[in-house]
Amino acid sequence: MSTRPRRRTRRPGVVVLAGWLFADLLLVLALVSMADRPDPLADPPKPSPTPATSAPSTPDPSPTGPQGVSRSPIKFKVHGTDKGSLQRQLRSATAKWKGRTAALVLTFGGGQGGTVYAHSVNGQLSKARPDMFGKRMATDDFLDLSAAANTAVVRVYFYTQPVE
Numbered sequence: 001m002s003t004r005p006r007r008r009t010r011r012p013g014v015v016v017l018a019g020w021l022f023a024d025l026l027l028v029l030a031l032v033s034m035a036d037r038p039d040p041l042a043d044p045p046k047p048s049p050t051p052a053t054s055a056p057s058t059p060d061p062s063p064t065g066p067q068g069v070s071r072s073p074i075k076f077k078v079h080g081t082d083k084g085s086l087q088r089q090l091r092s093a094t095a096k097w098k099g100r101t102a103a104l105v106l107t108f109g110g111g112q113g114g115t116v117y118a119h120s121v122n123g124q125l126s127k128a129r130p131d132m133f134g135k136r137m138a139t140d141d142f143l144d145l146s147a148a149a150n151t152a153v154v155r156v157y158f159y160t161q162p163v164e
Contacts, residue, residue: 069103073155078121081150086121090128090154097158102132104157105139110147118142121152 076093078086105125109118118141125133144153 067103068160070158070160073106073157075153075155077151077153079148079151081117081120083124083127086124087128090121090124093154094129094132094156097132097156098129100132100158101134102137102156103159105133105137106142106155106157107139108142108144108147108153108155110144110151111149112145113149114143114145114147114152115141117150118152121154 074094074097078089078093080086080089102125105122107118107121109115109121111117122139122141125137125139147153
């Protein structure tokens with residue numbers, strides 16, 4: 001009968017357990033001290049006016065800050081390869097939104113050469129409506145194999161407030 005040496009398992013010592021306990025206690029105290037503090041990024045509470053000193057309310061000033069981009073695009077279709085015809089279709093399809101500025105245009109060209117066609121459509125945007133499709137606008141060309149060749153679906157995302 002062979003006697004294998006007995007493997008001795010070491011249990012953590014008292015000092016190690018005390019260290020873990022101290023670390024856990026420190027974490028709990030930090031969380032408790034943070035919980036009773038107000039949010040530093042929140043707006044300070046506005047004092048409620050007393051009835052005797054309430055002044056007539058003034059309207060809030062118009063919002064300031066960076067422009068946003070609308071989450072819902074307008075969508076329309078164009079077809080054909082003639083540049084004049086494409087420009088007329090683009091002017092007609094965007095006439096309802098005249099005066100707005102496009103932030104992003106995603107064009108989905110149909111057929112095998114759909115991205116090339118989408119790129120040519122995007123090239124006609126600023127020629128059709130230079131005030132709407134300016135230098136700040138970004139475009140991207142996509143392929144839609146389910147659509148017919150020389151057709152495109154154009155999605156235009158506008159800025160949410162007018163450019164000044």
